Amino acid sequence: MVRLTRVQQQERTRTSVLAAAREEFTEHGYALAKVDRIAERAELTRGAVYSNFPSKRALYLAVLIDMVENAPAGEPSTRSPRSPAEVLGVFARTWLERLPLVDDTASGGRLHLRSLAGVLDDEHARTVLAQVVRLEALLLAIPLESCEPAQATPVRRVRLAELVLTLLDGSGHLAESAPGFGDPFDLARACEHLSGIDLADTWTPPYLPYVAPARPCGDAWDPPTGLADRISGERADLGADGLITVLGAGRLAAAEEAVRSARPGEQVTVVVVTSDAAETGRLVRLRVTDLIGCLRRVFAPEAWRRVRLVLDDEALAAAAIGLTDLDDETESAVRVRGGAIVARAHGRGAAYAASTADAPNGTRPRSARS
Known part of the structure; x- marks a missing residue:
């Protein structure tokens, strides 16, 4: 008789719970679904369900993620940009x-x-x-x-x-x-x-002139490996020259600041962290995975130029940068050049500060004016 390892048993339990939960949510909806019935469907105890998913909301989000990630994928786009x-x-x-x-x-x-x-x-x-x-x-x-x-x-x-x-x-x-x-x-x-509506769209945040300067440094950079870029689906190379910004789930709007402030030709990596992987982390993962699945069928990978998106559930990238006290309001950035961290910034405007750290006379990079 083959004895399952603990990891294999946990995965089998998790798969059974997800299948049972999907049946329950399909039949009763989220509001009327019962964890006790999910446990009965999976032939498990209520405790076994909660040992894998700490709440009904976490379980519902996990079911949706499983549906999105395992849905038949359409053909990715290989076409050049169109109108x-x-x-x-x-x-x-x-x-x-x-x-x-x-x-x-x-x-x-x-x-x-x-x-x-x-x-x-x-x-x-x-x-x-x-x-x-x-x-x-x-x-x-x-x-x-x-x-x-x-x-x-x-x-x-x-x-x-x-x-x-x-x-x-x-x-x-x-x-x-x-x-x-x-x-x-x-x-x-x-x-x-x-697309034909003139929205007079500009990026001119009023707070940029008041952003605290980044701290110049020359710290060794040992980037973590094995993290995935959610946009391309490939391994995220965090060792390339460019800007790495770490954002809590409550500060994701600041991702645009990183994209606009980065210097031409340099890589921009947005790292998302959260203090609650079970619910908040799953919510971010669900929405991002779902949207990117659609986008890949429309746009070729080069459409995102040098932008990378990492969901850092284990805080590996954040720890490598030296961040330990993380929450959903985290906003921090470093600029990497030649295998070293050359600038660090924290708080609102961190990406802008890190990217412009050694710009002559404090001027902004050309890409920041878009």
């Missing part, structure tokens, strides 16, 4: 595939939709979601901007991305309460036409 209107139409049609089908039950349709209605019922979770959506808009805006003709002043498309995501998310919420309302093809065409 913003064309790519927005393709992106919208890809995103709208999640809308409930006619024969779905109400609860099953919500699960297929990745609905978070009634799940994030506290202020902290809603605050984190707002920050995640800001990050999502940036992840969509970066490849949109790559579709634009080269200009002296680069075009910012973050507000357009926010508008598109608002329209699509709104259609999802409406699909929950009024199934079948709204034509997906009309929604996709509407997203195409949004």
Whole structure:
């Protein structure tokens, strides 16, 4: 008789719980689902469920992540950048595939939709979601901007991305309460036409002149290995010259500061940390994984240029930088050059401070003006 190792047994238990939980949530929905029934379905004790997932919300998020990560993947895009209107139409049609089908039950349709209605019922979770959506808009805006003709002043498309995501998310919420309302093809065409709206979009944060300077240094840099870049799906190379910013889940909007402040040609790595991997960490992972799955089917990998996104659940990158006291308000950055950390900054504006640390006369890099 083959004896399972402890790790194998834990994985088997986790798989059984996820399968049972998906059945429970599909049949009863999130609000009416019971952990006791999930344990019965999995033929486990209630304690065995909670030993793997500390709350019903953590379990629900894990089920959604499992669905997203194991869904049949569409063909990744290999096409060169096209017009913003064309790519927005393709992106919208890809995103709208999640809308409930006619024969779905109400609860099953919500699960297929990745609905978070009634799940994030506290202020902290809603605050984190707002920050995640800001990050999502940036992840969509970066490849949109790559579709634009080269200009002296680069075009910012973050507000357009926010508008598109608002329209699509709104259609999802409406699909929950009024199934079948709204034509997906009309929604996709509407997203195409949004690209023609002049939103006067600029990036000019008023706080930048007041950001505390970074601390110049020459610290040895021993980057952790094995971390994945969520955008490309490949290994994240943290040893390259560039900017590494560590953001708590409550500070994700600052990712754009890192992208705009980085010097031309240098890599930008956004590292996300959280003090609550079971719920907050899973919420970030769910939303990012779901969105990037859509984006990869629309944009070729080079559309993100040198931007990397790392979900650092074990705080490996943060520890390598020297950060130990982490929470959802963490905001810190270092600049790496020639295998060493040459600047460190903490607090609001950290990415900007680290990137401009040794700029002549304190001037900003050209890319920061976009």
